[in-house]
Structures are given as C-alpha cells and as structure tokens.
Amino acid sequence: MSWLALIRPGDWLVMLLSAAVVGASIPVFWVGGLADRAIIRQEGKVFAEVDLKVRKQFEVGGPLGTTLIAVEPGRARVVSDPGPRQYCVKQGWLMRPGEIAICAPNRVSIQIAGRTKVYDSISY
C-alpha cells in the first residue's frame, strides 16, 4: 500500500493550510525584518550608511591602519583589520538587524540595521 493512499483529501487541505500558516508566520515573527542598511562607524562617528542592496567595499582608516569592509546584497562583513585579535573579522558575515562587528583597536564598527530597531540584549 503506497503512502500517498493514506492521505485523505482533507489531509491535503490541512497540510496546505499549515504550510501557509508557516509561511505567513515568517514575516510576523521575524521582527526587524531583513537587513536593510549597514552603518559603518569610525571613532564613534558615522563614517558611512549603506543600503544593503549594492556590492561595495569600504576602506576605513583608524589609528592602526585601514579596516576593509565589504558590503553585499543583504549582508556585510569586515574583510581585514589591522587589530591583533581579529575578532571582528572572525565574526564573518552579518545578516540580521542588530548584529554588529566591532574592531575596537582600530576604532571601527559595522552594524546592521533593519526597518525597526532591535535590541541586541535585554537584562532584567
């Protein structure tokens, strides 16, 4: 007996409706939406605000040298940094609103922003 024969007409309906609910739940629950912009800061001041629609590279100068930042559609990352521990480089691609990579030694940071502001942590 084939597995398909076990599914009754209403079952297909339930499956279809459930799939629709799952699909509809994605924009409802993933608040902040998709990554919209990348904000690059140097010494705390905004160096550039880029729409995450283009493919572009930025060279940001700091006290140690040049931090190279790559922006691609929907994501951004620090490509290289003169800092000793390379934390911001190792973070890799940033894709979600609120994500941030900080190259503290070179005083450069890159943050992803969405439509709505999200918190990166809340404590009680």
Next chain:
Amino acid sequence: MTRSVIELTVTAEDRRVAWLATAAVGLSLVDAAIPSPLPGVKPGLANIVTLVVLARYGWGTAVWVSALRVLAGSLLLGYFLAPGFFLSLTGTTLSLLTLGLARHLPARWFGPVSLSILAAFAHIGGQLLLARAWLIPHDGVFLLTPVFAAAALVFGTINGLIAAKLLAEPAPTEAA
C-alpha cells in the same frame, strides 16, 4: 500482626493502557536519543502511539497513555518536575485537547495525518506559550516560531503517515 490485604484488580483495559504506555515511553526514549539541531525540534515519535490509541480505543485511553508516557518518560530521562517536564505536560495537554476536538472531523475526509499535524501545532504552541509565560518572559521566544511551526508540519505529517499505516493494518488480537 494483621496483614492488610489490598486487592488491586487489574482489568484488561489497565493492561492495555500499560502496554501502550510502554510503547509510547520506548518511543520517547528513541526521540531523546535522536540528535536535534535545536531544543524543541523533536520528531515526537510517541505521538504515533497516541494517534493509534485514539483511533482504536478512544480519547480516554489516549489521555491515560499520554499522561503515563509523560510521567514515566520524564522519570527515565531524569527531567521529572524540571522545566522540560512542564513543557512536555503543557504540550501534551494541549495536543490531547486538540485531538479531542479534531477527532470529530469527518473521517472520510480527515485522516490521522490531519490529526497529527493539528496535534503537533497544538503541542509546540502550548510549549511556546508556557516558555513565554514562565521560562523566558520575553517576546524573543517567538523568534523561532517559524522554525518550530515548520518542524511541526514536517514531523506531524510523517508521524501521521506512520500512524495511518499502522491503522490500515488489522487490530492486533488482545493478548493478556
């Protein structure tokens, strides 16, 4: 010294519930052994037993089997009265209530697959609400809802198919 005699009469129904609950507990253990990419995403194989019991022996027996499964499963896996136990209990309660309603759907159109999917959604819904209300009082809990809902759909369908397959075979003769 008088010996008190407590006579426990065991009915055939009791034996049946015990056997079915054992099967459900066994599947819970298998469930726990399967590595999960995310806490909360589990196949929920024990629900196959619940579905079969519901169709063969009715809702009351299904409640008994599920309650015993949650209790014995948590004791065996060592999370009795831990948060996981209450999550499990809430999920099971809600999915049993859903099954209680959904089993009145016309059987010609809606089979075990529908029941399984609805129960899976009720299960994860209950767990998310309890987690939000008690364990993690922050809306961030709901961030993973789409993932959980998708898992409920996939595993609900698979479990429902397995239950339908089992129900398509003739009922086993009652062994004592």
